[in-house]
Amino acid sequence: MKRGFTLSEVLITLGIVGVVAVLTVPSVMKNYRNRLYVSQLQKVYSQISEATVAIMRDENVDNFFETSAILEQVYGVDPNTNKGVGGFMKFMSNYFKVNKYNCLNSSPPCVLVEGETTEVYRSISGNNLGAFTVDDESYCVQTVNGASICGVGLGSPQGGLMWFFVDVNGISGPNIAGRDLFLMSVQSDGSVVDGFVASGDPSTPASECNSGTSIDTAAAGCLNAIIDAGWKMEY
DSSP states (O other): OOOOOOHHHHHHHHHHHHHHHHHHHHHHHHHHHHHHHHHHHHHHHHHHHHHHHHHHHHTTOSOGGGSHHHHOOOOOBOTTTOOBOSHHHHHHHHHSOEEEESTTSSSSOSSOBTTTOSOOEEOTTOOEEEOBOOOSSOEEEEETTSOEEEEEEEOOTTSOEEEEEEETTTTOTTOBBTTTEEEEEEOTTSOEEESSOOTTSOOOOGGGTTOOSSHHHHHTTHHHHHHHTTSOOOO
16 A cells, blocks of 8 residues: 655655755856846947947958047937937947947936936945946947947047947846946957956956946956856856
8 A cells, every 4th residue: 555645744845845945046046147147248248349340341440449430539419310420429329239329318228327317336245336427428329139338439549448338238237347237448459358448458357356446447357257267257
């Protein structure tokens, strides 16, 4: 005669399963989210890299800072389309797959903005990093994949500087530097590197990730940390 489980045995088993779930599910969810952020980051990194190569090819130059993205120092936005009409703004409008233009100044914005959103960016350790401010030197777009890219371009072929703040999932959480917010710069050869750096300067080392107290310094180094780990978020 087969003997079934008693009620107490079933309850004990359920209790054990519950304890195991409480201990393991948060870790599993964290790992899943981190993989998702890295996947989105990798897409944006590729998009920026492809865009810089494309404009250099289209304009037949070997130096990114000889492209119109830098030399055409014309700021401004078409009021009918919100597309940039010159310089790096035009570059971002034309060389990225965008579904929302000039979204730093839109309502709602595509990044956290002082006076427009109540949330702020934070570091991995929980420090308040503040939010972006609206100005005439920054231009943001939101890609068809939902990532927000805010860029600034300055300088000349001899001393160019172009950098991007990248929020891989827009204003959705967690809004943490090094999790979904990163910083990248373009070099003269069109390559994309980690951090706020001028052409020819070394990228921010991975060891600097989460060491700063502002949006840019806290995010710098985290892209390199992920690349060094084989496109994994291990910090």
